[in-house]
Amino acid sequence: MSFLEKMDDNIKNKWKFERETPIQSQMIPELLNGRDVVAESPTGTGKTLAYVLPILQQVDGKKMQTQALIMAPSQELAMQIVNVIREWVEGTDITVTQLIGGANMQRQIERLKKKPTIVVGTPGRLVELVKAKRLKMHDIRYIVLDEGDQLLSRDYRVIVKDLIEAANPERQVAVVSATITDEIELVAKNLMNDPIRLHVSVEDMPLSGKVVHSFVKTDARDKTDLLRGLSHLPSIRALAFMNNVDQLRMKDMKLQYNEAPVAVLYSSMSKFERQETLENFRKGEIRILIATDLAARGLDIQGLTHVIHVDVPHTIEQYLHRSGRTGRAGEDGEVLTLLSYPEERTYRKLSKGFKPVQKVWYKGKLMEGNSKTVGGQKDVKKTKKK
Incomplete structure (x- = not known):
């Protein structure tokens, strides 16, 4: 050296x-x-x-x-x-x-x-x-x-x-x-x-872990329920990203009402509130921490199993910045996108180099496959209203 x-x-x-x-x-x-x-x-x-x-x-x-x-x-x-x-x-x-x-x-x-x-x-x-x-x-x-x-x-x-x-x-x-x-x-x-x-x-990078890129198709209105479900998986420790601060606060209210082990981080929080939230996340009392790109800038959190894109990011730079927080120091990780129908075109462009795996949320588990191969549910993708 x-x-x-x-x-x-x-x-x-x-x-x-x-x-x-x-x-x-x-x-x-x-x-x-x-x-x-x-x-x-x-x-x-x-x-x-x-x-x-x-x-x-x-x-x-x-x-x-x-x-x-x-x-x-x-x-x-x-x-x-x-x-x-x-x-x-x-x-x-x-x-x-x-x-x-x-x-x-x-x-x-x-x-x-x-x-x-x-x-x-x-x-x-x-x-x-x-x-x-x-x-x-x-x-x-x-x-x-x-x-x-x-x-x-x-x-x-x-x-x-x-x-x-x-x-x-x-x-x-x-x-x-x-x-x-x-x-x-x-x-x-x-x-x-x-x-x-x-x-x-x-x-x-010689020590990069294996990172799987995956997506679950869901209606935009069902994303909060899906986050709540994911937060109860014992194996998950995730940083989740949203594009919009106002939506972030709405998610916060809904998730708090349902007592999920989820917290929200936004830039207008006081220094004390932010530190307390991060400490609870590091201790494992919170399983999913939701933030915007600005609020999560520079956060170095060890041992993240997942990065979750609640909203599909606007640019490939955003996608890479967010996704790079899992699979660090030789650990494996997963980058999971909650994909609504209007976001599919943007996601296809962003994930060209990653060969993403489709997954489905079924009976409280995240499983590989689509709704036709798992449980025979109807596909959640909706046709656009005229």
């Missing part, structure tokens, strides 16, 4: 993995050599350590100066990154603090007075702290955009650009994500200095 030889003893001693992942072996040497990087690698392939370890190697914890900034689009992802860093800096002089919306700003200002070596934050809160002259961007030499496709989307682009341009002119910038479009790559390049483009696909 060539890059480890260049690392200090603290990192060498804490490295307990049998081998590095492809994105780590590609990205770490480039960052240590001072290159700007645009890196694309599937969810769960070790991207966080691929940028964290070079930062830890290059910053100086003895300096009373904030030297590195990691940006993330969601509070949960920011908190996860901070937890990873805390693990690796234990016993060193390097310090880290999180600067996220929804948390007490005054407390964050107090922490900034102590000049943490690394800060991890969400764009809105970072801008507030820069405007209040509490976060000194000029000292920052290392910048990472995690989930860079979202941070460089039109929603955040101007904010992120301003933050990068306010940093030290000698800065190094890394953009990482599971999917990077040509547009995002172009935007990234305009903010960077001759970046190297790295790309790892699912096929490059």
